[in-house]
Amino acid sequence: xxxxxxxxxxxxxxxxxxxxxxxxxxxxxxxxxxxxxxxxxxxxxxxxxxxxxxxxxxxxxxxxxxxxxxxxxxxxxxxxxxxxxxxxxxxxxxxxxxxxxxxxxxxxxxxxxxxxxxxxxxxxxxxxxxxxxxxxxxxxxxxxxxxxxxxxxxxxxxxxxxxxxxxxxxxxxxxxxxxxxxxxxxxxxxxxxxxxxxxxxxxxxxxxxxxxxxxxxxxxxxxxxxxxxxxxxxxxxxxxxxxxxxxxxxxxxxxxxxxxxxxxxxxxxxxxxxxxxxxxxxxxxxxxxxxxxxxxxxxxxxxxxxxxxxxxxxxxxxxxxxxxxxxxxxxxxxxxxxxxxxxxxxxxxxxxxxxxxxxxxxxxxxxxxxxxxxxxxxxxxxxxxxxxxxxxxxxxxxxxxxxxxxxxxxxxxxxxxxxxxxxxxxxxxxxxxxxxxxxxxxxxxxxxxxxxxxxxxxxxxxxxxxxxxxxxxxxxxxxxxxxxxxxxxxxxxxxxxxxxxxxxxxxxxxxxxxxxxxxxxxxxxxxxx
Amino acid sequence: xxxxxxxxxxxxxxxxxxxxxxxxxxxxxxxxxxxxxxxxxxxxxxxxxxxxxxxxxxxxxxxxxxxxxxxxxxxxxxxxxxxxxxxxxxxxxxxxxxxxxxxxxxxxxxxxxxxxxxxxxxxxxxxxxxxxxxxxxxxxxxxxxxxxxxxxxxxxxxxxxxxxxxxxxxxxxxxxxxxxxxxxxxxxxxxxxxxxxxxxxxxxxxxxxxxxxxxxxxxxxxxxxxxxxxxxxxxxxxxxxxxxxxxxxxxxxxxxxxxxxxxxxxxxxxxxxxxxxxxxxxxxxxxxxxxxxxxxxxxxxxxxxxxxxxxxxxxxxxxxxxxxxxxxxxxxxxx
Numbered sequence: 001x002x003x004x005x006x007x008x009x010x011x012x013x014x015x016x017x018x019x020x021x022x023x024x025x026x027x028x029x030x031x032x033x034x035x036x037x038x039x040x041x042x043x044x045x046x047x048x049x050x051x052x053x054x055x056x057x058x059x060x061x062x063x064x065x066x067x068x069x070x071x072x073x074x075x076x077x078x079x080x081x082x083x084x085x086x087x088x089x090x091x092x093x094x095x096x097x098x099x100x101x102x103x104x105x106x107x108x109x110x111x112x113x114x115x116x117x118x119x120x121x122x123x124x125x126x127x128x129x130x131x132x133x134x135x136x137x138x139x140x141x142x143x144x145x146x147x148x149x150x151x152x153x154x155x156x157x158x159x160x161x162x163x164x165x166x167x168x169x170x171x172x173x174x175x176x177x178x179x180x181x182x183x184x185x186x187x188x189x190x191x192x193x194x195x196x197x198x199x200x201x202x203x204x205x206x207x208x209x210x211x212x213x214x215x216x217x218x219x220x221x222x223x224x225x226x227x228x229x230x231x232x233x234x235x236x237x238x239x240x241x242x243x244x245x246x247x248x249x250x251x252x253x254x255x256x257x258x259x260x261x262x263x264x265x266x267x268x269x270x271x272x273x274x275x276x277x278x279x280x281x282x283x284x285x286x287x288x289x290x291x292x293x294x295x296x297x298x299x300x301x302x303x304x305x306x307x308x309x310x311x312x313x314x315x316x317x318x319x320x321x322x323x324x325x326x327x328x329x330x331x332x333x334x335x336x337x338x339x340x341x342x343x344x345x346x347x348x349x350x351x352x353x354x355x356x357x358x359x360x361x362x363x364x365x366x367x368x369x370x371x372x373x374x375x376x377x378x379x380x381x382x383x384x385x386x387x388x389x390x391x392x393x394x395x396x397x398x399x400x401x402x403x404x405x406x407x408x409x410x411x412x413x414x415x416x417x418x419x420x421x422x423x424x425x426x427x428x429x430x431x432x433x434x435x436x437x438x439x440x441x442x443x444x445x446x447x448x449x450x451x452x453x454x455x456x457x458x459x460x461x462x463x464x465x466x467x468x469x470x471x472x473x474x475x476x477x478x479x480x481x482x483x484x485x486x487x488x489x490x491x492x493x494x495x496x497x498x499x500x501x502x503x504x505x506x507x508x509x510x511x512x513x514x515x516x517x518x519x520x521x522x523x524x525x526x527x528x529x
Numbered sequence: 530x531x532x533x534x535x536x537x538x539x540x541x542x543x544x545x546x547x548x549x550x551x552x553x554x555x556x557x558x559x560x561x562x563x564x565x566x567x568x569x570x571x572x573x574x575x576x577x578x579x580x581x582x583x584x585x586x587x588x589x590x591x592x593x594x595x596x597x598x599x600x601x602x603x604x605x606x607x608x609x610x611x612x613x614x615x616x617x618x619x620x621x622x623x624x625x626x627x628x629x630x631x632x633x634x635x636x637x638x639x640x641x642x643x644x645x646x647x648x649x650x651x652x653x654x655x656x657x658x659x660x661x662x663x664x665x666x667x668x669x670x671x672x673x674x675x676x677x678x679x680x681x682x683x684x685x686x687x688x689x690x691x692x693x694x695x696x697x698x699x700x701x702x703x704x705x706x707x708x709x710x711x712x713x714x715x716x717x718x719x720x721x722x723x724x725x726x727x728x729x730x731x732x733x734x735x736x737x738x739x740x741x742x743x744x745x746x747x748x749x750x751x752x753x754x755x756x757x758x759x760x761x762x763x764x765x766x767x768x769x770x771x772x773x774x775x776x777x778x779x780x781x782x783x784x785x786x787x788x789x790x791x792x793x794x795x796x797x798x799x800x801x802x803x804x805x806x807x808x809x810x811x812x813x814x815x816x817x818x819x820x821x822x823x824x825x826x827x828x829x830x831x832x833x834x835x836x837x838x839x840x841x842x843x844x845x846x847x848x849x850x851x852x853x854x855x856x857x858x859x860x861x862x863x864x
Contacts, residue, residue: 065629065822065825067631245714253701257713412586
């Protein structure tokens with residue numbers, strides 16, 4: 001079975017592909033009818049979920065300082081825990097990234113995408129038995145959009161001007177049109193809580209498939225099944241135990257000895273060793289997170305586009321993916337979007353390592369002497385190695401890079417967004433609009449490349465309120481080209497999310513939205529005895 | 530009537546003459562308090578000097594200036610350092626360490642739990658390692674320069690030469706992954722029974738024992754050997770006392786002071802120095818708690834942990850000093 005058919009089979013298992021679709025694609029890939037038929041049956045059988053059992057997850061990212069308040073979810077640990085007990089209004093489709101209904105049954109924008117009406121699902125009960133009402137929804141959104149709020153979603157919801165209930169519907173009025181509004185509501189902070197969680201933000205009462213039974217920050221959380229769950233296509237295991245394990249070796253030891261069923265953050269350096277364990281399966285999902293080398297477009301010598309181009313051509317992307325990510329990633333093309341985003345602009349030529357072109361632009365820039373690159377292990381795993389690799393590939397183009405290793409402590413305060421050339425990391429965002437608005441809009445707080453282009457901003461705002469998908473795609477394409485050819489970001493690679501499970505774990509959904517099956521891992525998998 | 534009236538003698542001096550031991554203990558105690566106070570200034574000052582503050586570090590890349598400003602305002606980070614220090618110390622003296630900035634939980638309550646876990650692990654490790662170290666030390670003196678002495682030395686030296694995380698990983702590899710007989714991870718939680726708890730901490734305890742054993746054992750051996758060369762030990766031998774009996778009855782008590790010292794030092798290490806072991810075994814103790822807090826600059830937690838660690842260290846050292854004085858009457862009258 002080659003990779004493509006494996007991929008098709010996994011989509012059948014995840015319930016994302018019908019028989020007709022599967023057969024068509026498999027045969028197009030050169031598989032005989034009989035084999036394809038057998039494959040489909042096997043994959044579909046694997047898709048029959050079993051109920052019951054106790055699922056144990058060993059996750060990196062928990063800390064004693066974690067808060068149970070969804071507004072303050074930050075760590076991977078809390079992200080995953082929040083998804084177990086709470087629901088948002090909207091979810092994102094695991095395979096396409098499009099908005100799909102959750103607590104909001106359906107929605108309707110006004111023509112200019114300024115007013116959005118969401119129909120709220122009826123008959124949903126909170127864990128305490130109280131029925132979900134429109135007031136709870138309104139209160140939740142109000143809490144997260146309050147100017148004094150410390151919510152992690154405050155930035156995402158910045159454009160919401162008015163939140164009100166209209167009959168059973170939620171009506172949002174924005175300060176400007178935004179075609180992506182439903183997707184923004186899938187943000188993991190926006191768990192719908194009774195009365196918005198105003199009375200007791202730490203109560204962990206939601207409408208999700210599991211009830212929180214015990215919690216110790218950074219140490220352990222346990223869940224039992226919510227018998228009144230409004231959905232039947234999730235929550236297969238009876239109980240869940242999430243254990244905080246910040247040591248990579250401890251996670252691997254716990255998984256290979258069968259003490260936990262699933263771990264996150266498998267180090268690319270050791271993944272090949274872990275693969276040898278007989279009962280272990282590596283789960284690698286294409287993601288939106290990317291590693292970057294950022295140049296400040298407004299500071300010498302990086303204010304010269306020829307120098308920026310020279311440094312872009314001097315990046316050996318393939319080697320980076322192989323050496324730094326251990327092959328668990330995809331090459332980047334110097335703009336922060338990849339094919340996991342809806343409306344990805346296809347057909348843009350891949351930039352490749354070209355010492356001659358790099359040398360040409362370097363000469364044209366008129367710059368001489370070495371270029372100082374600051375880096376650290378905290379910028380991304382392998383950050384220092386990547387900088388040294390880059391130094392080597394630049395040497396072949398006649399560009400001298402001086403690598404300075406900065407202390408990890410305080411890197412985000414003293415180096416990132418402050419120094420003109422450094423290594424960094426970006427997690428993905430639900431939409432292209434959000435990614436660009438966070439880091440490439442002239443007025444963005446975290447515009448870490450100091451990319452300030454009024455024409456780019458105009459395109460971004462135009463695309464934001466454009467409801468016609470084809471037109472939007474064209475706009476996104478123009479923006480991508482601008483960032484790629486004139487921006488200050490060198491983007492060598494997108495990293496895969498590399499997790500691992502024991503072979504008992506079935507039904508894992510490779511969700512392009514975010515790590516750990518977009519946080520839903522515990523509610524989506526089942527245990528095969 | 531030329532002698533000064535007794536009431537003219539300084540009360541402290543009189544106390545010292547009448548109860549030299551009590552005076553010494555009191556002196557040590559006051560010194561410890563002063564030291565702890567100095568440490569509290571160091572902790573607070575050191576944390577102020579760290580790069581980055583809570584608001585930006587905690588929110589990381591998802592921070593907006595609005596959220597950062599909100600947090601700063603909320604926590605009163607805009608007030609002067611001295612005001613915050615005095616306020617903090619005042620509350621800490623009363624046992625109130627405030628609430629964690631990040632989780633909004635009471636720090637004292639959290640520390641109660643975490644310190645309990647740390648003490649449980651340390652206590653259990655001490656319960657095994659101290660008698661074992663002293664016993665093995667005596668044994669190796671008894672067999673000095675013969676095979677058992679050499680074996681004990683080589684093994685304990687090997688154990689102390691390996692970093693503790695490596696010993697931990699080796700134990701995990703053999704006993705949890707390969708043989709599947711030990712519990713791993715060693716996560717303990719409230720609803721856990723005692724037997725289960727003991728099972729969970731078996732591997733970290735073994736690691737700690739191996740790490741501290743050599744130090745205490747070798748000190749015991751050296752101290753007893755140095756006593757053995759003195760004249761009264763020769764007398765003991767000449768009057769026909771058995772070799773082992775002369776070690777236990779005559780040599781060991783006189784070698785007590787240095788042994789107590791090294792034991793106290795190792796006990797302190799068991800409580801405050803086991804961060805790595807806690808991380809490797811996923812054990813929710815104080816070390817892990819403090820590391821988490823430092824990462825996000827959760828000041829109340831870091832300050833509380835620092836102060837408690839300092840207190841444990843100072844208290845154990847003080848106890849060691851006092852015990853050494855009790856064990857050795859000559860130390861009671863310093864000249």
